[in-house]
Amino acid sequence: MPADTVAPGPELRRLAAAHGIATEFTDYTGEARQVSAATVRAVLAALGVPADTDEEVAAGLEAVELAPWQDVLPPCVVARAGRERSVRVHVPDGATVEVAVQLAGGGRRDLEHRPDDTPPRYVDGVRTGRASVALPPDLPVGWHELVATVDGAEAARAPLAVAPDKLADPPVATGRGWGFMAQLYSVRSDHSWGIGDLADLTELAGHFGDLGADFLLINPLHAAEPTAPMTPSPYLPVTRRFVNPIYIRPEEIREAAYLTGPQRALVDWAGEEVRATNRANTPIDRDAVWSAKREALGVVYDAPRSRSRRRALERFRAEEGQGLEDFALWCALQEKYAGAGFPDELRNVRSPYVARERRELADRIDFYVWLQWVADEQLAAAQREARTAGMGLGVMHDLAVGVHPGGADTWTAPEVFAHGIGVGAPPDMYNQQGQNWSQPPWRPDALARSAYEPLRQMVRTAVRHAGAIRIDHVMGLFRLWWIPDGMGADEGTYVSYDHEAMVGVVLLEAARAGATVIGEDLGTVEPWVREYLAERGVLGTSVLWFEKDAEDRPLPPGSYRRGVLATVNTHDLPPVAGYLAEEHVDIRRRLGLLTHPVEEVREQARRERERMIARLREEGVLPEDPTERELVEALHVYLVRTPAVLVGVSLTDAVGERRAQNQPGTDTEYPNWKLPLADGAEQVVMVEDLPDSPRLTSLVRAVRGAFGPDDRLPG
Structure with a gap:
């Protein structure tokens, strides 16, 4: 062997x-x-x-x-509100120990001791005993602190997070709702700079809210490299805490309105070339877009700000703290060294050489801090418009499963990551060679020692201006497929995380913002995980093409789970029109990604399509000799007939797009994450085109009609 x-x-x-x-x-x-x-x-x-x-x-x-015996208190404790829990304390044998909770809002709660019959043992030459204290069930939700006193002297402190036992149901008027899903970068308007941005998000949210939608799920907006080449994938960011400023609309910044004529001309000139690409059905050029925007944003940044605006920026900076300062410094260093990698003496954020760079690059750090503040303001405006337009949830942000191995997070907090490891997925039906996403995973032990600070800050930022978050590959809160460097994606193994703590932190931050949480639980997921998430109020994900019974036939509507976001497809598959035309087979054949004969895979796809059409006919939602549009609508009506609490409609399906946004297992072989929104004839569809789109209006009428009589149906 x-x-x-x-x-x-x-x-x-x-x-x-x-x-x-x-x-x-x-x-x-x-x-x-x-x-x-x-x-x-x-x-x-x-x-x-x-x-x-x-x-x-x-x-x-x-x-x-x-x-565990070497610490007086655990590094961090995550408990559930309404439930008792014991916390183990380790002190020299025979010592007197008292433990209290210092509450976040002020006040102190002394904890009761519980019997612990564990025999003492020697730890580093000291005979050490174990005691237990009980956390009462009525502790308020929030971040608190445990304080241990040994023989009258304070001996240790540890963060204590008290999370809600279960999140509330989504705040949709009738108990069920629907919404749109869009890749924001692909949806442009006549005023975009070659890429869909936060001003476009505001327009989309208002329009879809007027149509009766409860949410708009968009791709992750996480930050990418500030220098060329910018990674196209929104699922391979440099950090998941901060936003990619490429989504800023320069003209929407308040100070832009007060620019002088020459300054305004500089902004206009910067955007001329990229704005000219808005209606071109060519791959989105992020590097060209960011080059133009960075030039224009520099002009606006230099413009004077009023006293109240300066105070608002200072408050934002103070609230975001050292994490923002370090990220802005990383951006400034990337800019200085043109993305070519840092010198060895700058590879550690705590290096004295880094401190020198921090002083010398102060103005550029200020610029990148300002960009995050501006992006935050425009995100807030989009969510306000969504709620004003009647959306129950509003903007739904997507959280990527990991970060770029050479990104800001791995530079600012390298101790939290496992190095020499990539995260991915084992082989499955659709990716039979397995997947390596080239992302370093968090170390479970380091997360606990950091009181889950990276997870906490990531979720807190995501829900600040959102009504919901979707967590890509939610199994990552339970286990991840670790692939050692130099090994194939099929040679990895699963590494477990403290899911009770991880889910608790997510729920705590979501509850503080009043946000709903959806977990993408596709693929190989044990039934107990779905049950656990449902008990905690986390919605799952159901994709129509993947929901099959024991005989591999489409699952009847009544057999779907209620606590899910149900959709027809995902961004890793072609839209319905392309899927029905076997585009997912053709793409993999052209790119050499099939591990079975193409005839066998094509026959499987045809059988899947025929069984789906048969199921639609059984449900009585498909007319004889249906058109492509009628097939798309029938599939969505079918989903509405399930008990799913949320139903998602892909904007690509609504306009007749046929191309997939992403083909797993490829890099440059396919224009992943670069395709602008287009219809079936490959004509670009703009934000301004959506209100008059007959196909979109017809699909909305079908979906809303399936929910029941509604006097707000579009005309």
């Missing part, structure tokens, strides 16, 4: 289990798969646990057993 396929021995299995590393898993066919010892050792090494020899494995087992 080759060395790289040897199974781990029993002690290595124990060490892997202690660190949440799977040594076997069930694949998408239901077959049990063994993880190689080489993969297990590589993942342990990424967690700082050497395991190449039997001696190292034995030492690792001893260290992981001793670790």
